[in-house]
Amino acid sequence: MLAELIRAYSWDVDFQRDIRAGDRFEVMYERFFDGPGDDKRGDKGWLVYSGPILYAALTLSGKRYPIYLHATKDGDSDYFDDRGQSARKALMRTPIDGARLSSGFGRRRHPILGYTKLHRGVDFAAPRGTPIYAAGNGVVVRSGRNGAYGNYVRIRHNGRYSTAYAHMRAINKSARRGKRVKQGQIIGTVGSTGRSTGPHLHYEILAGGVRTNPMKVKMPSGRRLKGEALENFQVARAVIDEKFAALETETKVAEAGK
Numbered sequence: 682m683l684a685e686l687i688r689a690y691s692w693d694v695d696f697q698r699d700i701r702a703g704d705r706f707e708v709m710y711e712r713f714f715d716g717p718g719d720d721k722r723g724d725k726g727w728l729v730y731s732g733p734i735l736y737a738a739l740t741l742s743g744k745r746y747p748i749y750l751h752a753t754k755d756g757d758s759d760y761f762d763d764r765g766q767s768a769r770k771a772l773m774r775t776p777i778d779g780a781r782l783s784s785g786f787g788r789r790r791h792p793i794l795g796y797t798k799l800h801r802g803v804d805f806a807a808p809r810g811t812p813i814y815a816a817g818n819g820v821v822v823r824s825g826r827n828g829a830y831g832n833y834v835r836i837r838h839n840g841r842y843s844t845a846y847a848h849m850r851a852i853n854k855s856a857r858r859g860k861r862v863k864q865g866q867i868i869g870t871v872g873s874t875g876r877s878t879g880p881h882l883h884y885e886i887l888a889g890g891v892r893t894n895p896m897k898v899k900m901p902s903g904r905r906l907k908g909e910a911l912e913n914f915q916v917a918r919a920v921i922d923e924k925f926a927a928l929e930t931e932t933k934v935a936e937a938g939k
């Protein structure tokens with residue numbers, strides 16, 4: 682169940698690094714027994730099968746992140762948060778509004794250095810001061826001056842993906858190192874700091890530490906339920922919430938060894 686829980690949250694949480702003392706989780710799943718039991722087996726019989734997780738809520742640094750298993754009309758079963766956003770999120774390929782892709786990923790003649798160099802990110806030309814968004818939920822792992830990158834922010838989204846933003850004019854206070862950010866949250870503004878010829882955002886997606894092409898990297902749909910699908914979800918969610926509230930909960934506390 683724990684492995685399943687970790688998988689369901691893997692787009693939001695890096696379980697190797699993001700868990701702090703005091704964080705907690707709730708989980709609800711079904712258990713199937715093989716029928717009427719006897720004294721030895723207990724009154725339900727043997728446990729033959731567990732799962733899947735129907736509902737879970739992770740509380741990280743005091744903030745609660747619930748997810749619900751929900752089958753949509755097209756027959757897909759997926760985890761959604763309480764507002765109908767899929768738990769499997771895509772990273773934004775263009776974390777900025779109204780920008781023009783000015784330089785793609787790959788070999789190019791470097792505008793300042795003059796020689797051919799592999800460009801391991803994409804550039805979006807935009808006016809100075811244009812807001813830059815966090816491409817996904819995650820934790821800021823670098824924030825500040827970083828050589829040729831100028832003002833630079835790196836966000837770790839999960840055990841596999843990080844994104845990086847360079848040449849920023851200003852970095853928001855909410856995007857300092859160690860802060861948790863949400864997808865679409867403004868982390869700073871476009872500038873031309875570091876080795877740059879004009880205002881633009883240099884954007885990188887790192888997969889397993891390797892800079893990959895943001896325009897080509899394969900990602901989940903990151904869909905958000907709308908209209909009738911959202912209404913159906915909200916009804917199903919209320920039923921799950923009621924079921925969970927009616928349960929007698931078992932509490933187990935794990936304490937790290939000192």
Ligand SMILES: [Zn+2]
Nearest residue numbers: 802803804883
């Ligand atoms: Zn660039």
